[in-house]
Structure formats: structure tokens, C-alpha cells
Amino acid sequence: MVEFFAQLRARGASFRLSKGAFHRISAILTVLILIVIFSVASPAFSSTNNAMTILLQTSVIGMLGIGLTLVIITGGIDLSVGSVLALAGTVTGLVIKAGVPVLPAMFIGVAVGALCGLINGFVVTKMRITPFVATLGMMMMARGVALELTGAAPVSRLGESFSILGQGRLFRIVGEGPHGLPSVVFPGIPYPAILLLLVALSVAYLLRRRATGRHIYATGSNEEAARLAGVKVDRTKIIAYTLSGALAGLAGIVLMSRLGTAQPNEGVMYELDAIAAAVIGGASLMGGVGTIGGTIIGAFIIGILRNGLNMAGVSSFIQQIIIGFVVIVAVYIDQMRNRR
Amino acid sequence: MVEFFAQLRARGASFRLSKGAFHRISAILTVLILIVIFSVASPAFSSTNNAMTILLQTSVIGMLGIGLTLVIITGGIDLSVGSVLALAGTVTGLVIKAGVPVLPAMFIGVAVGALCGLINGFVVTKMRITPFVATLGMMMMARGVALELTGAAPVSRLGESFSILGQGRLFRIVGEGPHGLPSVVFPGIPYPAILLLLVALSVAYLLRRRATGRHIYATGSNEEAARLAGVKVDRTKIIAYTLSGALAGLAGIVLMSRLGTAQPNEGVMYELDAIAAAVIGGASLMGGVGTIGGTIIGAFIIGILRNGLNMAGVSSFIQQIIIGFVVIVAVYIDQMRNRR
Amino acid sequence: MSKPSKNATPLVDMKNIEKHFGGVVAVNNVSANLYAGEVVGLLGHNGAGKSCLMRILSGAMTPNEGVISVNGEKVELKSPLDARDLGIETIYQTLALANHLNAPSNLFLGRELKTPFGNLDDKRMLEESRQVLHRLNPNFKNLLDPVSSLSGGQRQVIAIARAIYFNVKILIMDEPTAALGPSETAMVSELIQELKNQGIGIFLVSHDMHDVFDLCDRVMVMNKGRNVGTHHIEDVTKDDVLSLIIKGELPGGWTPGKKEAVQ
Amino acid sequence: MSKPSKNATPLVDMKNIEKHFGGVVAVNNVSANLYAGEVVGLLGHNGAGKSCLMRILSGAMTPNEGVISVNGEKVELKSPLDARDLGIETIYQTLALANHLNAPSNLFLGRELKTPFGNLDDKRMLEESRQVLHRLNPNFKNLLDPVSSLSGGQRQVIAIARAIYFNVKILIMDEPTAALGPSETAMVSELIQELKNQGIGIFLVSHDMHDVFDLCDRVMVMNKGRNVGTHHIEDVTKDDVLSLIIKGELPGGWTPGKKEAVQ
Amino acid sequence: GEIAVIVKTTNSNFWMNVDRGANAALEGQSEFTYTFSGPESETAIANQINLVENAVNRGVSGIVLAPSDPEALVPAVRQAYENGIPVVIIDSELSEAADGYYQSFLSTNNCAAGELVAENMIEQVGTSGKVAVMSYVAGAGSEIGRVGCFTDYLAEHSDLEIVGPFYSQSQMGTALNQTTDVLSANSDLVGIFGANEPTAVGMGRALAQSDNNDGIVAFGFDGNEDLQDLVRYGVLNGIAVQGSFQMGEMGVRAIMDFLQGNAIDEFIDTGVVLVTPDNIDEPEAQNVLY
Numbered sequence A, B: 001m002v003e004f005f006a007q008l009r010a011r012g013a014s015f016r017l018s019k020g021a022f023h024r025i026s027a028i029l030t031v032l033i034l035i036v037i038f039s040v041a042s043p044a045f046s047s048t049n050n051a052m053t054i055l056l057q058t059s060v061i062g063m064l065g066i067g068l069t070l071v072i073i074t075g076g077i078d079l080s081v082g083s084v085l086a087l088a089g090t091v092t093g094l095v096i097k098a099g100v101p102v103l104p105a106m107f108i109g110v111a112v113g114a115l116c117g118l119i120n121g122f123v124v125t126k127m128r129i130t131p132f133v134a135t136l137g138m139m140m141m142a143r144g145v146a147l148e149l150t151g152a153a154p155v156s157r158l159g160e161s162f163s164i165l166g167q168g169r170l171f172r173i174v175g176e177g178p179h180g181l182p183s184v185v186f187p188g189i190p191y192p193a194i195l196l197l198l199v200a201l202s203v204a205y206l207l208r209r210r211a212t213g214r215h216i217y218a219t220g221s222n223e224e225a226a227r228l229a230g231v232k233v234d235r236t237k238i239i240a241y242t243l244s245g246a247l248a249g250l251a252g253i254v255l256m257s258r259l260g261t262a263q264p265n266e267g268v269m270y271e272l273d274a275i276a277a278a279v280i281g282g283a284s285l286m287g288g289v290g291t292i293g294g295t296i297i298g299a300f301i302i303g304i305l306r307n308g309l310n311m312a313g314v315s316s317f318i319q320q321i322i323i324g325f326v327v328i329v330a331v332y333i334d335q336m337r338n339r340r
Numbered sequence C, D: 001m002s003k004p005s006k007n008a009t010p011l012v013d014m015k016n017i018e019k020h021f022g023g024v025v026a027v028n029n030v031s032a033n034l035y036a037g038e039v040v041g042l043l044g045h046n047g048a049g050k051s052c053l054m055r056i057l058s059g060a061m062t063p064n065e066g067v068i069s070v071n072g073e074k075v076e077l078k079s080p081l082d083a084r085d086l087g088i089e090t091i092y093q094t095l096a097l098a099n100h101l102n103a104p105s106n107l108f109l110g111r112e113l114k115t116p117f118g119n120l121d122d123k124r125m126l127e128e129s130r131q132v133l134h135r136l137n138p139n140f141k142n143l144l145d146p147v148s149s150l151s152g153g154q155r156q157v158i159a160i161a162r163a164i165y166f167n168v169k170i171l172i173m174d175e176p177t178a179a180l181g182p183s184e185t186a187m188v189s190e191l192i193q194e195l196k197n198q199g200i201g202i203f204l205v206s207h208d209m210h211d212v213f214d215l216c217d218r219v220m221v222m223n224k225g226r227n228v229g230t231h232h233i234e235d236v237t238k239d240d241v242l243s244l245i246i247k248g249e250l251p252g253g254w255t256p257g258k259k260e261a262v263q
Numbered sequence E: 001g002e003i004a005v006i007v008k009t010t011n012s013n014f015w016m017n018v019d020r021g022a023n024a025a026l027e028g029q030s031e032f033t034y035t036f037s038g039p040e041s042e043t044a045i046a047n048q049i050n051l052v053e054n055a056v057n058r059g060v061s062g063i064v065l066a067p068s069d070p071e072a073l074v075p076a077v078r079q080a081y082e083n084g085i086p087v088v089i090i091d092s093e094l095s096e097a098a099d100g101y102y103q104s105f106l107s108t109n110n111c112a113a114g115e116l117v118a119e120n121m122i123e124q125v126g127t128s129g130k131v132a133v134m135s136y137v138a139g140a141g142s143e144i145g146r147v148g149c150f151t152d153y154l155a156e157h158s159d160l161e162i163v164g165p166f167y168s169q170s171q172m173g174t175a176l177n178q179t180t181d182v183l184s185a186n187s188d189l190v191g192i193f194g195a196n197e198p199t200a201v202g203m204g205r206a207l208a209q210s211d212n213n214d215g216i217v218a219f220g221f222d223g224n225e226d227l228q229d230l231v232r233y234g235v236l237n238g239i240a241v242q243g244s245f246q247m248g249e250m251g252v253r254a255i256m257d258f259l260q261g262n263a264i265d266e267f268i269d270t271g272v273v274l275v276t277p278d279n280i281d282e283p284e285a286q287n288v289l290y
């Protein structure tokens, strides 16, 4: 009897593993193929330096993608992340200009993002407006507010400390080159990449190990069933949208810190890249399906593609065509997999 | 017995009417309220001249919205219409430059749009890729092709006859003013508005009176059920996407004709306005629900809002905020109505 | 179990419940009650309003009119959560399962077992589900598959398990055996007996006259939204009930059996 | 109707059908046939593979292995449309209705009535539906409501009406009465008799032993994906069938009744 | 009366600087008011036409217009003319089809500005090597002149190899990423040109953050605080700054002059100044910086 159950569990576990692993392996394979192609096309592509650059460049889309994954699993969508990113970044900039120190200012920025997300969540749940429309409205409003606050001008001269988050690097090793000039031995891991890792781990923990995560899946899978089972569906959705907003705010601060300037025009169409990352990573826009690991891989597929095509000097028009095509093919491969 | 059935039918009919009428009345009310507010804010708003301008300005979004309504009823979405509009317009321009007469060139443009839609339909049905992703890919690819074909430069000097469709007017009456200068008695009905009316009538007929229309609703309502009932679900969807593409092509030609030049960069984010029009008009992104009349009203709500806010001299940042807000409120009112 | 005395406080007392949808009156001034340890069968033609009445009691639907008391106290059931907190569990006619989750996740949805740190205790949930599901259907093995790939009957078993696993006082079963095979049906009948002996009150919506007469203490019939009669099972025959269901009234010349009708 | 001779061409002949889902074998080398004017009952525990087998015959699922012949000719059923063209109609266990459309639109979905100009003839569709629905359920009045607002039983009636309205030769009914009230169930039984007398072959999936013994000529039992026996109804008792369903074999010492078992 | 200032987009610091100039022109008088508007992006040409038509419909006294497209705006300008509304064109030219329908044209010659940068580029890097072009929106009116003439000039006067152009869509983050990628892919780069404000800022940041930027000659375009700082720190060797403030100020002045019956010039050059670390504090530079 005991043996039987052990077997049962083993079977279940192995099934789970094999399915998850299958997914991962195929997506990682796509990444590897891209890396091989681009390494051949441009030798500089496969340098440590460029690897760190890709980590850095992908971190903003990665953060937005993680937030979107939460929302997408509930069966929703968040079109406002690009605008919220800009609003949070400019508010941070303005607050610093007004004399608030950098760290509290950054918290204010994240709070602004979370507030936008909270409003999205309320509009979706309490006013019962389709997420597409609710967040489309927020997309326009957040951008309008960011532009109005700054008069469309970038907020500049925010000081050195504002740039640390976006431009700093961990384990940077600079040796001494010939003629006593410095020479970079290891370019260092960019702080944004580390932040992305931390965010990914915490959200993955939330989704897998906490009741809230389970409820997010249940809500997206069958909202009525979840409600009847006593899941606070509205609360669950509001949490998802608020987290998405907060992560957009965080991404905004990281981006603006990288730029050293708070730009109210930044982040246009970023939502599409973030959604593409989540969907390439296996999230279903019908709800109920999606993982953080998958989204991260999806974000890297897009990031590597952009970086590699730039490195290879491909015309930006052709780049658009290629990226559009790869998005469809990547999702197609994912579908094939699920159909067994 | 006969009487009973008559009663039955009357009850059904009146129920239908009352629900439809309710919807229309509330949406038209929104339009009227907007007109009253803007007329007070700016006296020039309510002139015949401006009314015709609004008709003209709304026709492009109206056409895109009609195409999107078809796709949305099937439970899909089409993000590519803005890019397809640009591609169709630029191809028309290039073909005219190559010596093809204007009318056949325009047909080629519409055909290019239909082809893009057909590809969308195939990717959605045969490759089974979520419409969001499929049309996102097409959005990037169509834009890339339009830019690549033209090298990003507008295609100019297309001749007078190219401009007739977009700039001509029916029943334009020009009298003689003082000093022998011309004076406009009636500005005339813009051709694009007439085209919009024709398109709206034909698509409404398709949806209401033809089996294909019924199948579009059935597919969006319950795809599995439609398939089991013998509806050619794939074919139905492909028709919807192809029509959406063709209408985007038509809208592109109308727009480029208005501009007098073919612009590969036109139409960015038009898809969002078109989707907003359909949704304000009562279409449900879950599929199965939507009408052409509603979408037209939705398009006019957006068009009047844009025009009226401009006339009232509202800053464009504030405009964005207001439009985002109105989109949400309009959809909210629609929801209220449905909840009785 | 002996018939509860008329004077004890009923577990559930619904008074003058009404529910409209636009012009349709789904539930029309219906009163009903349920005592501890009692099974009340709810019958009626299709569209009679049975499911609506039950959904109102389970907090999934709010009535337009009427008062509900549980254990003699007036309650407001605004959400399934409110009902659940009062020990009201429901097996819905349209099985309410989250298709992408597996059986244990569905079973414990909304009241997950947790480790001391507040993490989900998936291992314990799996073992518990295995036990309770095994009792209802010994063939149920693919516990870790998403429930979307299970058969109709397997899904039904999960829905039943979910209702009885927790501390249930009032159980609503809306056609629980409609999708079940004969052995599973027998299991459910046994289960109902057992729960009843534990003092749980059960509303059983069913179209199966045999089941109803085997299991129920009282039977209540709805016709076009109205309650057309509540009777002790000993007072009526199957033909009486059929007549109530179809015509909305007892056959002409009907007199109660040994005992008086409750109402 | 007399029992069809063993030598006549069967209406449907399914041979060695197999269907896997990943590791799960839903249908395991099953053969079955159906003659004109015959009702074959299909029984089995939950998850036995009944619905899968029927979906394969209705073109909604493609088998991994096996051959299907209709009227002696080998056919390929790639879509429900293929099956429909052969006169195979199906009432699915999960009622396949488009929720936003009303009853007539659902009834005629995929084969709408049209005016000479090819426009939809909504008026005629309404009248026809009224007639056929009225026959199954005289209380059915809200024909122009979207079917999402109808009760489970009303929806079932639409699904049944859709299958019998058109020129059906082979009818598959997957638990058609599970959601029906007693009077509606009686109506369906009558209907089955009538269709049978018209020479239509019927597969009836059911969990209700009474119905099966009342209506069927033969009974086929599935257990864990396999066909564990097809018998003339006169040859077996309810207990025999129960044993087949639960254990997958006849009780020890069983011998056929008056006549030999078909297989 | 109302003067409508309609620019290519309001979502840009450059055009908001035009707004500031227009505002300054109106100081100290009460006869005229102005409204400032523009579409959400420089490529939304149809929306700009709508704005002009709306202004005509509400009967403004004059229009200052920065046309996004040389041809598409012609009918709208003609419509203004037919309604007796004077129009002054700023920044970008209209095609000759519009000749006679507008009163004056004020601009920096974008082509000349592109050539100016190219000339300085050749001066500093010589005539061989690779030069990367970081552009903004492909095909936008000013981009054609600015970037087109820059590359043409290089092709004519040197053997410099062009890398790109890359298009940032005026997104600073995109420009930053693209420049980083170009720098690591082309270690032998000798020069780089960022063709508008957000692009130049993003490019400057990438240069500052890169480990292999030694000896790359970089030029930007436009002159906000960020760009001034980048010049001061020596990240950029120079920025070409147009008188955007002047465009707004002089454009509105021209309209007012016209309405008051004064004659105005058909063409007014608002100039371009190459600001370098050497001249950044000189008055000629300070006049155009913002």
C-alpha cells in the first residue's frame, strides 16, 4: 500500500518534471540556437562583456514581463506597463529634484507604479471592465500625467547616486594594463540583472509556494469556480495588477537610472515586448497557465535577438520583420510541444 | 394557438428590440452629451463645416473598427491593422509610381491588406497561435516591410487623381462671395464618410443576414460547440481576419489619399483607437458579442472627443488623460446597462 | 434517525425567497427548511428553479426578496465564503473546478493546507486528497493531472470530495450523481446515509425518483418557480410526486398517509 | 422490431479502435457495431472511455488506430462535418451550445435555413424550432433568449432537438437524460422508440440501468478502455451487467440466457 | 485673436521649447493669445492635418505650423489660405505645391546642419574608418535632411564607412541599447552621430558607460541640459543646436507683424550653432541652449 502511493507520487512528480523540463529544454534550445547563429555572425557577440550587456538590456523587459505574467495567469492583460514605467520614473526624478534623497524617492516611484496597478485592479474588478480596456485607459492616462508633470521635458541632473542602481556593477574587476592604464578583467554583473534575479525568485516563490499564487492560477483557470470555492477573486486580481504596476515602477526607476535622466516619453510599446516575453515563455492569454522561468527565457530570447541583430548590423526594418517572425515561430514551437 | 405564437414572437421581438434599443440609446446619449458640452466650450464646434470635418476624421478609425469588430466577435483580436494600413498605403503609392493607374493600384492596396489578414487568419487557425501574438507578429512584420520597401521615405507626387478619394466631397456647393471670391455654402460630404457608410452597411448585412455572420457569432460564443455543429470554424475565422485586413488596406488608401502621399510611418497605435471604438460600442473581447452600429457610435465618440478637445484648446497631455478616462467610463456605462 | 420534532430550531429556514431575471421569475415566494440529520429531496421539472434556490442558499446568488436563517439566526449570504463560514457546502450542478489545477489543488482551493511558515503544503494536500478520493472511487489514480483531462465522473467525485472533506453542517447536492456510474452512485448513497447519521442536514436536488425515495426524509417539489408542496416521504407515493412535478398539484382525491403533511 | 440478422450489413462497424492521451489509454482495441433500427446501450464506470469512443464515431476525435465502416464502406471521419454527411448525429455529454445565440440559432447552427437569396430565414427557423422543441418540452417558451440563460434541462432539450431535426441515420446519445426531469426523460424514451422504429440505429450511453434495460436491444460494457462484453439484452440480468461494469467480467458460472451472446 | 501654434509633436522637449519661445513672443501685449498643440508623435501626420483643420474651423487669426510632411499638409494649408488665415511655416519645408499659400518660412536648414556636423567629423577623425549613425524616426521630415545630408557629405568628402543608421524611435533607452551594441560590435569605430535629443542623450550615456570608447569622436544634436553636461565632460565632442526657442518666438512675431499689416520676409533662417567644449560658455552658444 505504502509502496503504491510512493509509486503514485513518483509518477506524478516525474510527469510534472518531464512536462516542465520539456518546456524549458525547448525554450532554452531556442536561446542556444540564437547564440550560435549570432556568434558566427559577429565574433564580439560571445564576449563576456556582451553577455553582461545582454543581461543589462534584458532586465527591464524581464521585470515588466514578470508583472505581466502574474496578470496574464489571472486571465487579464496589462497594456499600461510602458506608460506606468515612464510615470514612475519621472515622478522619482521630480521628487529628487524637489530635494528628497534618492532611496526614498525611488520608493515613492515604485509606490506610484503600485498605485497605478491598484487602480487598474479596481477598474477591472469593481467596475468590471475588461482588462484590455481598463489598462488601455491607464496607458493613456499615465502617459498624459507624466507628460503634463514634466512638460514633456526630460528631468536631468539627478546626481551621481541616482545612477548607481542602473549603472553599477557587482564584482567588477579592473586590472592594470600596459602603460599603467586600467584594463577591464571582468566587466561585473550589472545591478539591474541582480535585481531581476531577486524579483524573479520572489515572484516564483509567490506563485508556487503561497496560497495567493495558487489563487492566481485558479482565478485564471475558472473564475466562477474559484469564486464558488471561496477564493477572493477580486482581491487576487487586484494583487496581480498591483504587483504588475509596482514592477513597472521598479523597471522605470532602473531604466531612468541607467539613462541618468527621467524621460516622460520612455517605454512606448514596451508592453508589447513584455507580453511577447510572457507568451513566448508559455503563458496563455486565456489564463491559468504561465511560469516565471518561462517568461525570463522569453525575455532573453527577445533581448538576445535585439542585441544580436544590432551587433550583426542588420537594418532596423529587417530587424522588425525578423523579430515579428521569431515571436510567432517561438510561440508555435511552444504550442507543438503542448500538443505532444 | 396561432395567437399564442404571435404573442410569443412579439415578446421575443420586443425583447430583442428593447435590449438593442437600450444599448443604442445610451451610446447615442453619450454622443449627444459630448456634442452639447463641446458646443458650449467652442461655438465653432457645432458648425456644418466642423461636422463634416468630424465625419472625415472619424472615417479611418471607423473602417478599422468595423474590421476589428468582426475579429473581436470571433473571440480574437487584430493588433496589426495600423501597420497593415501603412503597408497597403505605401504599396499603392509605389505601384502608382511604377506606372499603374490609380484605381487598379488601389485595388492592389486592398488586396495587400487582405493578404496580410489572410496570413493572420492562417497563423491563428492552422498554426493555432493566440490572435494577440499572431497579429503582434504581423504588426511588426508589416511595418518592417513598409519601411524596407520605401526606405522609410514617403512616396510623394502621386498625382491629383490619387487625392480624389480622400479629399473629394459630394454635394459641395460653392457660391460667389463679395469681391468675386468664392464662398463655401455647403462644404460637402467627404467621400471617406460615404465609403464608411457603405462599408458599415455591407458588413452589418453580412453579420445579420448571412450564415457566415451567424457562424462568426457562434465561433466566438463557443468555438468547440460551433465546430461540433459542423461550422467550419477555421474558415469563419480566416474570413474575419481577411476582411479586417482588407478594411485596414482600404482605410490605408483613404488615409494616404487624404495625405496625398504614402507614408510608411502612418497608423502607429491606430489599432488601439479601433479596438476602443469596438469595445465602447459594446463588443466583448471574450467573443460572441458586438455590432457594427455600436462600433460606429464608438468611433464617433472617440472622433468627437479628439476634435472637440482640440477645438476647446485643451493641452494634448490633458487630452490623453481625458480620452483614457472617457474610454473607461463609456465601457463602464455599457456594462451597467447589461447588468440591468 | 428519527424524524426531527416540529419544534426544534431548523438548521436552515428560508422564508419567502424570490429571484427574478428580467421578466423571468426563477424563484417565486418559496419557503423551505431543513433540520439536522435530515435529507430533503428537491424535485421539479427542468427550469423549475431548483438550482437557483440552492445557489441562493450557497451564497452564489443573491435573492431579490426573502430571509434566510441558519440555526435560528438571520444571516446574510453575500458570497460563497459567507455560506462556507456557516458550514454550508455545495456540490454545484455545473461542476465548479479550475481546469488547469490538479485534483488536490481543486479539493483544497480556497482553504489550502499550509506549513508553519505559511507555505503551501502540497505533500499533505496530496495525501489527504488521495484518502478522501479513494473512498469515493478506488480507481482514481491520476491525481496530479490537471482536472481538465479527467472524465466527467472523475470530476464529479472531486466536487463531492471537496464538499465533504471540510467541516460541513449543511450540504447542498445539486444532481450529484447525474454523471456517475452505478458503483459510484451507490457510494454516494452510502455517503449520504453516513453524513445524515452524523447530524448533517442535506438538500438533495435530483431527478431520480428511486434515489429520492431511498434517501430522503422529506421531499419538496418546485413547479415554475413555486414550492408546490413539501411532504414527508411516508405520506406520498412516487405517482403523487410525479403529479406534483408535472402538473404542480397532487392527484385529485389525495389524502396524506399515516402522518400529516408538514405544510 | 425484430432483432437484425447477424448477416445483414451493420450500419456502423468499428474495428480495433484505440485512443491514447500521453500515457493514458482511453480506448483500448475496442470493436463495436450497430444495426439499423437497433439501440445499443453503452455502459461503463466513470472514465471507462465511453465518451471517447463515441466522439471518435462522431468525428470529434481522431483515433490512433482502428477502422470505421458505415453501411459496409470504410470511412474516414476527420471532422464532425464528415460524420454529419453520413447521417451521424450526436448529443454530446458536455452540451455543445453557443451561449450567446438563441435556441433556433443553435438548433440550425451549421445548416441554417435560407431564403432564395441566401439570406438567413430567421422566421422559418423560429417556427421550426418552436415545433420540434414543443414536442420535447411543452413548457419551453423563451425561445429568443440566449441559451446561456436557460436551465440545464432546457439546454439539453435543444441539444436533443438539434440531433433529431435533421436527416439522422445513426444517433449517438451520450447521457442524454442525465439532466432531465422525469417527464422529459419519458419523452426522450418515447422518442428513442420512435426513432428506432424509423430504422435509425442508436448508441445510448447511460448510467441508468432501468433505461438501458427498457430501451436497448444490445448492451455493450466498457471497463478501463476495453470492451468487456456485448450481449443481447435478453441474455443478461442487471446484476450481470453491474458485474461487468465494476469488475470487468461476468459473474462466475454465468451462462447465456435463451440465446447465444453476440460476441 | 488666437494664434495656433501646431508642431510635429508635443511629446518632445524640442517642440516644447518652441512653445516657450512662442510664449515669450507674446509677452507685454494683450491683443493676441496663442494655443499650442501637436500630435502624439512626429509620424502621426493625419492627426496633424486634423489639428490644422480644426484650427481653421474655429477661425483662428493665424497659424504657426511645423509640417510633419512636405506634401500631406499642403491641402490643409491651402484650406487655411482659402479661409483668409495667414500661415507661417517653421522648421521643415512644404513642397512647392503650397507656394503662395503661406506667408513665411522660418527654419534651420537641416541639411546644412547635417553637413556642418559631417564636416567637423571629418576634421577630427580623418577620412577613413567607421562612423555609426544613430538616427531617430526613419523618414521623418527633419531626419531626411539631417541624416541624409550627413551621410551624403561623408560619402562625397571621405572614405568613411557608415554603420547603420539605427533608429531609436526617439526612445532614449533604445538609443542607449543600440549604441552599446554598436560599440561592442565595432571596436574600430572612429566616430558616432546621434541625430536628435533623446537619441543623442542615450548615445552619450552608452559612451560614458562603455569600456571601449577611447578616441571615438561623438557629435549630438539639440542642446538640453543633459547634452550640455555631456559636452562639458568631454563625452561628446560637439552638439549641433538649432534655435528652437527662436523658431517659436520669431514665428509668432512674424504672424503678429503680418496681422498688423507689416511686410515680412519670405524666408527667415533661425540658424544652427555647433556647440563644443570651447565655445559652450560663449554668448553665441548660450543664446540657443535651453
Ligand SMILES: Nc1ncnc2c1ncn2[C@@H]1O[C@H](COP(=O)(O)OP(=O)(O)OP(=O)(O)O)[C@@H](O)[C@H]1O
Pocket: C021, C024, C025, C026, C044, C045, C046, C047, C048, C049, C050, C051, C052, C053, C093, D148, D149, D150, D151, D152, D153, D154, D179, D180, D181
Ligand atoms: N443567470 C441567469 N440569467 C437569466 N435567467 C436565468 C439565469 N439562471 C437561471 N435562469 C432561469 O431561471 C429558471 C430556473 O432555472 P434553474 O437553473 O434554477 O432550473 P432547475 O430547476 O435547476 O432546472 P434543471 O433541472 O434543468 O437544472 C430557468 O427558466 C432559467 O432560464
Ligand SMILES: Nc1ncnc2c1ncn2[C@@H]1O[C@H](COP(=O)(O)OP(=O)(O)OP(=O)(O)O)[C@@H](O)[C@H]1O
Pocket: C148, C149, C150, C151, C152, C153, C154, C179, C180, C181, D021, D024, D025, D026, D044, D045, D046, D047, D048, D049, D050, D051, D052, D053, D093
Ligand atoms: N482530452 C483529453 N485529454 C487527456 N485525457 C483525456 C481526454 N479526454 C478523456 N481523457 C481520459 O480518457 C479516459 C476516458 O474518458 P471518457 O470521457 O471517455 O470516460 P467516460 O466513460 O465517458 O466517463 P464518464 O462516465 O465519467 O463520462 C479518462 O481517464 C479521461 O481522463
Ligand SMILES: [Mg+2]
Pocket: C050, C051, C052, C093, C174, D151, D152
Ligand atoms: Mg438545475
Ligand SMILES: [Mg+2]
Pocket: C151, C152, D050, D051, D052, D093, D174
Ligand atoms: Mg462520458
